[in-house]
Structures are given as C-alpha cells and as structure tokens.
Amino acid sequence: MEEEKDAFYVVKKEDIIGIYKSLRDLIAEAGISQAYDPSLRVYKGYGLSKQAEVYLGSCGLKNAAYSISASEVNDNTFGKLVPCPPQQPTSFRGSTSNRDPSPNRLHQILGKDLVGSTALYTGPRINHMNFANQVMPSTQMMPLDSPYYIIEFDGASKGNPGPAGAGAVLRTEDGRVVCRLREGVGIATNNVAEYRAAILGMKYALRKGFKHVRVQGDSNLVCMQVQGRWKIKSQNLVELNKVAKDLKDKFISFQINHVDREFNSEADALANQAVNLMNGQVQEDWLLK
Structure with a gap:
C-alpha cells in the first residue's frame, strides 16, 4: 500500500474526533475499512499544519494518532477536508483481515476514544473509490456537520448507439434508498446515456432540496469531465456536460467519484x-418521502 505524501485522516464520531497520520494507521487502529458503522464520518486532508500539531500537542496529544473533543476544534483547524470513503479492501490484504472487526474491538478503539453523532455512508456495500479521481480542492467541500446524500448513476445503450436508458438511485448518507429513477434516452451512445443518468439524479436531488451530495458512477469519462479534468472530444457531449456542471453549481457542496461496475449494480x-x-x-419509485 503506497501512502500519499502529507495526507492525514479525520474520523468523527459524535463529539469526539480522531486524527490519523496515515491510511494504514486508520485501518489498523480503527479497523473501519470493512465495517459498516453509520455513526462514523471519515475525512481526508493534506498537510496537517504545524499550528494544528502544536494545538493538538497542547491538549496532550503527541502520538501518531490523536483523539480530541469536537468542541475543541473548528472548521479551520484542519484546513480543507473531503469525505473519504473506504479504500478497496483488497489493497490491504497484507496487513489486515478480510473479516469485519468484532463489535468489541470497535468499541475498544472507537467507543472509548471516538464517541459520537454524525455519519459517513460507508454503505451496506463497500464502494471501491479511486482517490485520484476525486474532486480537487477547488470544488465545494462538504462541511463536517452537514448531512449529505448519495446519487448513484448509470447509463445503458443496446448497440452503442442504440436504444438507451438512464438509471439513478438517491440514498441518505447511511445508505437508505430515497428514490429509484429510470429515464428513456432514445437512440443514443452509452456515454450520452451515462450523462443523462447523472443529470437525472442531480435534477431530482435538487428538486428534493438536497444541498450536499456525493455522486458516484462507473463512467470515468463523466466523472472526470464533470470535474473539468478531461477534455470533451465529442461535440454531442458538450451540451450535456454544460447541463451537468450547471446543476453541480446549484449544490452547496458536491463531489463526484468513479466506482467499479460491480458496485453500481442497482443503477445499472x-x-x-x-x-x-x-x-x-x-x-419514479419513492421509498422515503
């Protein structure tokens, strides 16, 4: 496992915050990579400032892993943070077990040192995310205490181009399905269908009043182009990209990530x-109003 330079991880559970200097420490110490615990939020930052380290040290926290009351920190303590989904479990086979940590183990590590209230959706399934494809710091960041929603999207085309459709799932941050959406796309390519699916999910999220969202799909092209990191070579995608970016800008905070196909089966x-x-x-199939 290759660690990213200067990365650190903030785990929030109710009113206690834990700070880890490496993903390896986070996995080994907290054991949360494969456990579904909807009471946790995990965030990632870069370059823990000397000022922050001095402050943590003044609280008696001088080890590689810290824990501190949430009341002792503010939004500026750690700089910019992004929500950090679990990494691929297979990436850590050399150092961790494939079994979920026992409840007693989690209680010993998290219950005592990280006792808390807000939630990160690690999902009933482990979503495979690629940090290289995550939204860069220039986009809106998700505040620590704001609830957010997940938009899963996928497109299909029988023939590419051929009869096409778009699917999207809206979820709460703890994984409950709010709504399932299907839209006919007509005769179109798979990339057009993928864009239409992402747009479908974002439109309904805004219509529902969601302000903080994490979008995920198995189209790396859509994810990277919406982030503005890939050029658009196909003219028929230019307008769709503009629509997607216009919708993106209406959210207070927004993140889009690529996931493997096997973890996007419902939208598919x-x-x-x-x-x-x-x-x-x-x-539309609404499960939560």
Missing part, C-alpha cells in the same frame, strides 16, 4: 429497464 439495473421507455419518459 435501472438503466437497463429504462431502455424500453420513450425518450424523456421518467419512472
């Missing part, structure tokens, strides 16, 4: 169902 199934719908026809 919806997209394949949507292939049979007329262009622009939307079907």
